[in-house]
Amino acid sequence: xxxxxxxxxxxxxxxxxxxxxxxxxxxxxxxxxxxxxxxxxxxxxxxxxxxxxxxxxxxxxxxxxxxxxxxxxxxxxxxxxxxxxxxxxxxxxxxxxxxxxxxxxxxxxxxxxxxxxxxxxxxxxxxxxxxxxxxxxxxxxxxxxxxxxxxxxxxxxxxxxxxxxxxxxxxxxxxxxxxxxxxxxxxxxxxxxxxxxxxxxxxxxxxxxxxxxxxxxxxxxxxxxxxxxxxxxxxxxxxxxxxxxxxxxxxxxxxxxxxxxxxxxxxxxxxxxxxxxxxxxxxxxxxxxxxxxxxxx
Amino acid sequence: xxxxxxxxxxxxxxxxxxxxxxxxxxxxxxxxxxxxxxxxxxxxxxxxxxxxxxxxxxxxxxxxxxxxxxxxxxxxxxxxxxxxxxxxxxxxxxxxxxxxxxxxxxxxxxxxxxxxxxxxxxxxxxxxxxxxxxxxxxxxxxxxxxxxxxxxxxxxxxxxxxxxxxxxxxxxxxxxxxxxxxxxxxxxxxxxxxxxxxxxxxxxxxxxxxxxxxxxxxxxxxxxxxxxxxxxxxxxxxxxxxxxxxxxxxxxxxxxxxxxxxxxxxxxxxxxxxxxxxxxxxxxxxxxxxxxxxxxxxxxxxxxxxxxxxxxxxxxxxxxxxxxxxxxxxxxxxxxxxxxxxxxxxxxxxxxxxxxxxxxxxxxxxxxxxxxxxxxxxxxxxxxxxxxxxxxxxxxxxxxxxxxxxxxxxxxxxxxxxxxxxxxxxxxxxxxxxxxxxxxxxxxxxxxxxxxxxxxxxxxxxxxxxxxxxxxxxxxxxxxxxxxxxxxxxxxxxxxxxxxxxxxxxxxxxxxxxxxxxxxxxxxxxxxxxxxxxxxxxxxxxxxxxxxxxxxxxxxxxxxxxxxxxxxxxxxxxxxxxxxxxxxxxxxxxxxxxxxxxxxxxxxxxxxxxxxxxxxxxxxxxxxxxxxxxxxxxxxxxxxxxxxxxxxxxxxxxxxxxxxxxxxxxxxxxxxxxxxxxxxxxxxxxxxxxxxx
Numbered sequence: 001x002x003x004x005x006x007x008x009x010x011x012x013x014x015x016x017x018x019x020x021x022x023x024x025x026x027x028x029x030x031x032x033x034x035x036x037x038x039x040x041x042x043x044x045x046x047x048x049x050x051x052x053x054x055x056x057x058x059x060x061x062x063x064x065x066x067x068x069x070x071x072x073x074x075x076x077x078x079x080x081x082x083x084x085x086x087x088x089x090x091x092x093x094x095x096x097x098x099x100x101x102x103x104x105x106x107x108x109x110x111x112x113x114x115x116x117x118x119x120x121x122x123x124x125x126x127x128x129x130x131x132x133x134x135x136x137x138x139x140x141x142x143x144x145x146x147x148x149x150x151x152x153x154x155x156x157x158x159x160x161x162x163x164x165x166x167x168x169x170x171x172x173x174x175x176x177x178x179x180x181x182x183x184x185x186x187x188x189x190x191x192x193x194x195x196x197x198x199x200x201x202x203x204x205x206x207x208x209x210x211x212x213x214x215x216x217x218x219x220x221x222x223x224x225x226x227x228x229x230x231x232x233x234x235x236x237x238x239x240x241x242x243x244x245x246x247x248x249x250x251x252x253x254x255x256x257x258x259x260x261x262x263x264x265x266x267x268x269x270x271x272x273x274x275x276x277x278x279x280x281x282x283x284x285x286x287x288x289x290x291x292x293x294x295x296x297x
Numbered sequence: 298x299x300x301x302x303x304x305x306x307x308x309x310x311x312x313x314x315x316x317x318x319x320x321x322x323x324x325x326x327x328x329x330x331x332x333x334x335x336x337x338x339x340x341x342x343x344x345x346x347x348x349x350x351x352x353x354x355x356x357x358x359x360x361x362x363x364x365x366x367x368x369x370x371x372x373x374x375x376x377x378x379x380x381x382x383x384x385x386x387x388x389x390x391x392x393x394x395x396x397x398x399x400x401x402x403x404x405x406x407x408x409x410x411x412x413x414x415x416x417x418x419x420x421x422x423x424x425x426x427x428x429x430x431x432x433x434x435x436x437x438x439x440x441x442x443x444x445x446x447x448x449x450x451x452x453x454x455x456x457x458x459x460x461x462x463x464x465x466x467x468x469x470x471x472x473x474x475x476x477x478x479x480x481x482x483x484x485x486x487x488x489x490x491x492x493x494x495x496x497x498x499x500x501x502x503x504x505x506x507x508x509x510x511x512x513x514x515x516x517x518x519x520x521x522x523x524x525x526x527x528x529x530x531x532x533x534x535x536x537x538x539x540x541x542x543x544x545x546x547x548x549x550x551x552x553x554x555x556x557x558x559x560x561x562x563x564x565x566x567x568x569x570x571x572x573x574x575x576x577x578x579x580x581x582x583x584x585x586x587x588x589x590x591x592x593x594x595x596x597x598x599x600x601x602x603x604x605x606x607x608x609x610x611x612x613x614x615x616x617x618x619x620x621x622x623x624x625x626x627x628x629x630x631x632x633x634x635x636x637x638x639x640x641x642x643x644x645x646x647x648x649x650x651x652x653x654x655x656x657x658x659x660x661x662x663x664x665x666x667x668x669x670x671x672x673x674x675x676x677x678x679x680x681x682x683x684x685x686x687x688x689x690x691x692x693x694x695x696x697x698x699x700x701x702x703x704x705x706x707x708x709x710x711x712x713x714x715x716x717x718x719x720x721x722x723x724x725x726x727x728x729x730x731x732x733x734x735x736x737x738x739x740x741x742x743x744x745x746x747x748x749x750x751x752x753x754x755x756x757x758x759x760x761x762x763x764x765x766x767x768x769x770x771x772x773x774x775x776x777x778x779x780x781x782x783x784x785x786x787x788x789x790x791x792x793x794x795x796x797x798x799x800x801x802x803x804x805x806x807x808x809x810x811x812x813x814x815x816x817x818x819x820x821x822x823x824x825x826x827x828x829x830x831x832x833x834x835x836x837x838x839x840x841x842x843x844x845x846x847x848x849x850x851x852x853x854x855x856x857x858x859x860x861x862x863x864x865x866x867x868x869x870x871x872x873x874x875x876x877x878x879x880x881x882x883x884x885x886x887x888x889x890x891x892x893x894x895x896x897x898x899x900x901x902x903x904x905x906x907x908x909x910x911x912x913x914x915x916x917x918x919x920x921x922x923x924x925x926x927x928x929x930x931x932x933x934x935x936x937x938x939x940x941x942x943x944x945x946x947x948x949x950x951x952x953x954x955x956x957x958x959x960x961x962x963x964x965x966x967x968x969x970x971x972x973x974x975x976x977x978x979x980x981x982x983x984x985x986x987x988x989x990x
Contacts, residue, residue: 103866107916
């Protein structure tokens, strides 16, 4: 029996994932049970799989599709297929193992932080193959790659996701104002299964201590009732109105564009110079788009 | 009745035929080879058509054949039947009503029509349902045919896209329409249609007076078109997540314009008319697409009839042939093709071409993109608005009119605020048999909701300021913000100042987000260079800010909604499972990262979003994608007709025996039902007056 073809699918595969093989042989009329058996050996010569020909007779035979498990080590691997009989000549075939892709996520970062203050963010890692994060850690580095914090991922999956593991980390803002561009990186060294390193931007807006309070009162323009839950954006500051439609935003003196966006309302937009505590009243007009009936009757 | 040639039709009434059982019905069909109480016998198939029309063998014969059972077709059918004609309506769908059934029922007429006069006098409707006072003042209702005609041919008016909505209208067509508006309003009222208080005017209906009224029924313990009542279940108001087989879209509260307990929309217009039509003996051949006109000679002589093809629609879950809500008067016919002879006339009322991407692309090549259907896809099916009248008319030498007007109605195509469903037009919920075609009802985020996400094209790149994407220029109608300097009663028709350059520069108010959405991108490939699907991308925090309900029936696993742990996975899912996603969203992760940087910086250098609304990170998992749909709702160009709704050929001659109305005709840039009903009224009248051939 001679191996005439080995189909490998996919030729590039994640570490530890399934590879489908389909082997064709010639001179396939078996003389005995061993003559219909094929052995798949890995790069060390160890038997990775043993299968019998599913179809044989006459000049050719086929194994049919069967699955073997890819190694955990990344790189190009050369395995072989041969008949089980001692005189069978091995036929080599190759495939490439790649590390599992990972994605790092950063969320819940505050829109701005005062110089030197501590703050918290959430960091998460998602392996494309949904590996559990045993021994995984995340590092936060500044723009010069100085390590600011290291945190180990927890065992729990973030709500509503099916494989995102996360950690909560406390960080300290620099003493210098401005937008600091940091990075969170998943360190995957030393893991049993090879994982690609990855990172995500963690931008930190550092501001000096505010010296004014800008109070925003959000009211519905038509019925004058307070709008609760309206988002107030006075970049880089943000707040949400309370049950009375009020949000107090502590800002540094200066000129700001104020946006107030209530649920289902057209955003209020205006520019203000804030040089002392002040209150503005944002009258929010209901987003009354023409109804389907009006448009399409 | 659809009847055998040379045989007097059996004019059974509604109640008589209602008593014919299904068993009897089938039995009769077996004997006749067809079905129905008043149908022809098999021998009719052998009857030869008149000389010159080829070898057409007629399967059915009636006085008036109408292609399409929507607002124009149904009105024409009743009118012709009232005048003594036998009438058969052929419709491609399984139920009657066309777009009218899922419309808002806003019938804008005028010229001093009976509802305007009723409201001027402060009276209630004749049944006394209306208890609220008129909404419009007397002066706003004081209309005339001459003023209506002037309004709808006014050369001076521009809209906020700086286009002239009225100046290109066919004058004879508009004059006849205006003269027939009062009679049509009365006609509709006489056929169980109840109109609420007049409130404004519909787009294209003129700027000078209030002329539009919506239709209503009263909630009650039974659904009864004669009594004007409907149950809460049938109206779709008993459960916000259910619609009914009777009302494919949920009816809306009309108490402000009628009285407590009033509900309305196209159901309150279409169902009463259908009921009346069936009661009067109009017959319907459903599941049948009108395909061709039969004329004596290819480009001369009378129109003799039509050829129609079986177009069955099957239930999306059971696979059974769907049935119309009412079935009395239905002609059961399942042969592939039938020829129907019209002794008097054929009326084309099979709609426009918004559902035919190949035809509509002559006006906007980017809208050849098949990812964007016309509205009401689930209810109407894929053969709705397929340009059948246009195509058939051209084959017998008809002329066209007003084709350019597709581009001059301000909302012909737009971006829907209802996301996550391909059929982004209606409020249909589970309960109507066609909901399965829709799969999901979608999430209507409103205009304001567009600040909560980024919108990306098929390769995952942003293309416009999201906040401005859904904005539409105002409708050009009374009292209006459509563009004229004088609003309401202050409007001066035919005044050159209406289109004075300085004024136009001041009033222009159109965002071109839709055009950016349809622009070519890296994934656009020859020969069509499709722009591809559009996606709203957002995160869990957006869901928590807005309260959007991302659950069935609003979203479903139907390729129009996706959720993933990461942006990369989201892109992969969209590429794998959306039917029109032809390329990977290869820039999506980069786009989101860039966007998050803009949020940190407080500025969007690409599209200046920071000016209009808050910008929010897309960072908190999981991540979501909802499809954004471009809707091409209705169409305006079509067959040229004269004031009698007769189709005119390329030499300006009437094509004998051929009428058309509604979206099948061009030269009348008026939106919606008001146009179609009056066209149908005129066509039905004139067709019935034709001598029998």
